[in-house]
Amino acid sequence: MITPDQVRQWARLARLDLPDPELERLQGDLDKILEFVRALQDVPVESGSVPDSVSESERGNHPLPSVERPDEVAPPLSREVALEEARSTSDGHFAVPAVVESEAQYERRTGSAGGDSNENTVLREDSDSREPGSSGDSNL
Amino acid sequence: MSKTSLRDLSLSEAALAVRNGEVTSVDLADAFLSHSEQVEPGIGAFLHLERDEVLQAAEEIDQRRARGEALGELAGVPIAIKDNIATTGMPTTCASRILEGHRPVRDATAVRKLREAGAVLFGKTNLDEFGMGSSTENSAYHVTRNPLRVDRVPGGSSGGSAAAVASGQAPAALGSDTGGSVRQPAAFCGLVGLKPQYGRVSRSGLVAFASSLDVIGPMGRSAEDVRLLLNVISGPDSLDSTSRAGGSSSRPGDSTSRPGGSPTGPENRADAPLPSVLGIPRRWIERGAGSDVVRVFEETCEWFRAHGVELREIELEAAEQAVATYYVIADAEASSNLSRYDGVRFGYRAQSAETLEELYTRTRGEGFGLEVKRRILLGTFVLSAGYYDAYYGQAQRVRSRIRSELETVLSGVEGILLPTTPTPPFPLGQKSDDPLEMYLSDLYTLPASLAGIPAVSFPAGQSEDGLPVGMQLYGRDDSEQDLLDWVSRFESSTRGNGGAS
Structure with a gap:
């Protein structure tokens, strides 16, 4: 269960x-x-490593051969096109909220006081740090 | 030609009529659009269908003809596209909120090939969200009804494509098949649906669900329509390293224009050879299928026997583990593939997230439907440390056994005949609350998916109360053309009386 x-x-x-x-x-x-x-x-099976179902051609156990292609430089998507479908962008980049949460955000998320030594993802900020929510991108 | 007779033309007849100037592409498109306006409100096959867009594409074909340009083998023919296949100029949503309004920047390779052959893209069809389901009830937008009996499901996940063709709104459609998603809705809607060999059709632009299983497949009213579509969309593609040439590597001399099988001549395949031996897993069928399906299976066996085909009873033991194997492997791959939907680069983005982590979890929590979440969770679990080998590893080992078993069986018989589904189309709502029950109904389609071999579903008869029943043929590697030949023969002697009786 x-x-x-x-x-x-x-x-x-x-x-x-x-x-x-x-x-x-x-x-x-x-x-x-x-x-x-x-x-x-x-189910009885032969023990051993996990077969890689796509490139298992050596064992004759799958019909797909490995394929190679010449490593040629080709034009990538333009920055403009790549950003077309994004809901939030800034200066030609994808924009996201704060990657590292503030202590106040951490406390609100976990409902507990921050500073637990096991929570190494939480960076402590100075007491005059910006309010939660104001640290992200203005387009949000 | 009247509008009805325009809609009755085969794909090759329609394209020929357009090329010869007997009918314009606009007239052809208009015949389907007008019919669609009448029937679509009661069916719900499409997520996107714009009259002006279709007519404009048709008009372009007519102008190209007027300029004397050579037109392809699908000149002016409307083809509906499952909405998990990328199309520029139209949305591609996978029937998910998380891709609502999404417009891809590239066409899928199969779509590009359709356009190059002169086809007119005829809207985007409904599906179970990201292809996850067997009834099209898991669409985030609306359900699709079975045109042959509107209180029944059309099957899934390519239920919109099947319903569009079965209701006469489009002459043929593309679907995608990960575990039966072309074959099962074809069976439920009385159509021919082909799951090609894995790699036969490029996956580039097919939104990934389970990459070691996904393949785009054609759905139509006849084996010949399906064959024409296959020949147009198949072939190796530098954008998909698992795509491959059309059987020509194993059969020297094959023309690449006829991928997957013996060299064949004229289009009329009604006189094509039948196999000399087919395998039938009778015990598995009698144990797993309902009485209507077993009866149609026996009638179909009788037809093949009467036409000189030896039927040999076979046992499929590993294949009986296909359901559990499939749901571990497909969900593991899905949990990885669907990690790209995070609200950053495209698609839905949750409002008011204060941190990146919150943006991810809320976007995904709000954007995915319940079945997709169920599969992501299961896939995450079977790949997690401590459980990986017991679940995912074991499923891969069983998958190898299933493939070896089918390979061994198919070295002794040319194909395997079995039902596509255990029952005729079930009522809307009957299984939507019980995911496991829904999964179990895929038992006869999953082994071919796990093995990568081609399989075709074709209409073979009816239940006592007049619902369609489809039978399925599995073939050896690269044998699509043979499978379609056999179905063509079956069609030519049974057409008009609804089956093998």
């Missing part, structure tokens, strides 16, 4: 925000699906 905490951990690994009702629903579904796929573990 998988637990809500396990589903939360997978969601965190996958960078997926899951509201509680969805989490509850998915927990039940995933439990049933995992129970079903667990049967695979009883």
